[in-house]
Amino acid sequence: MKNRFLIILSLFVIAIGCKNVAxxxxxxAGEKITDYLKANPEYKxxxxxxxxxxxxxxxxMKELEKYRQLADEGYVSLSLQSAKKKFLSKDSSYVFQIRLTDKASELVLKQDDDKATVKVIQYELASEKPVDFxxxxxxxxxxxxxxxxINTAFAPFQKxxxxxxxxxxKTYRLKFDKEEGWKVLK
Structure with a gap:
């Protein structure tokens, strides 16, 4: 009986001692967040x-200047379709055909016939400020x-x-998984 009690007690102590503590x-934690941000970048x-x-x-015309800046950087192509100069007037009428180039594809998330959803700001982990853990x-x-x-070329178009x-x-939640280790929860 005494031996049985000691065996059960030692098994209980071993079970408590083997608790999986991560x-x-x-x-x-900072490295996990960096890896997560590489796979799931934050942007606006x-x-x-x-x-x-x-x-x-x-x-x-101020809006046209934004498009010209994008054209200078190679993100869009501008081609003048028609221009009507009004006599003795500041206002003239210009019609441009604006097309996205291959360079813009990295910043375009969704594209319709005449509108696109683009990244205007990308976020990266600031190395100078420590992680609050x-x-x-x-x-x-x-x-x-x-x-x-980090502003993208499309930053002037944000509202x-x-x-x-x-x-x-930004606050992220980390959870320990026995098979995968520490991972970031969405």
Whole structure:
């Protein structure tokens, strides 16, 4: 009886000692977030018009300058279809055919006949600011990181172009999986 009790007690102690406790530190958490961001990049999008477009007023001319900048960088091609100069007037009418080039394909997410959803800002992990790491329990952790904004060529086309900061902070949740190890939850 005494031997049986000792065997059961030793099995109980071994079972408690073999509890699967995952360890992770701030550096490893930052590496997991970096890997996650490579596979699932963070970005901000906007709608972009192209095709046959007419430019009349001064406001339209400012918009045309944005398209010319894109054409200079090789993201779109501009071809003048027609131009009507109004006699003794500031307002003239120009019709351009605007086409996306192959260079723009890396920034275009969805494309319709005359509109496209494009990346206007991409976010990357800021290396100068440390990772804020909180361990919730043995198998969960919260990681808050700073992501720096990188404007794309289509940045002038975003609706609210005023930037209050050059970075955003984002919190990710890490969970430990016995087979895969630590992974980022969506």
């Amino acid at each position: 360890t992770i530190n701030e550096k490893e 999008t906007a709608r972009f018009n192209f095709g046959e477009m007419k430019f009349n007023s001064e406001k339209d 909180n361990r919730i329990n043995d198998n969960n952790a919260k990681v808050t990181v700073s992501l720096k904004k 609210n172009a005023s930037e209050n900061s050059n970075f955003i902070t």
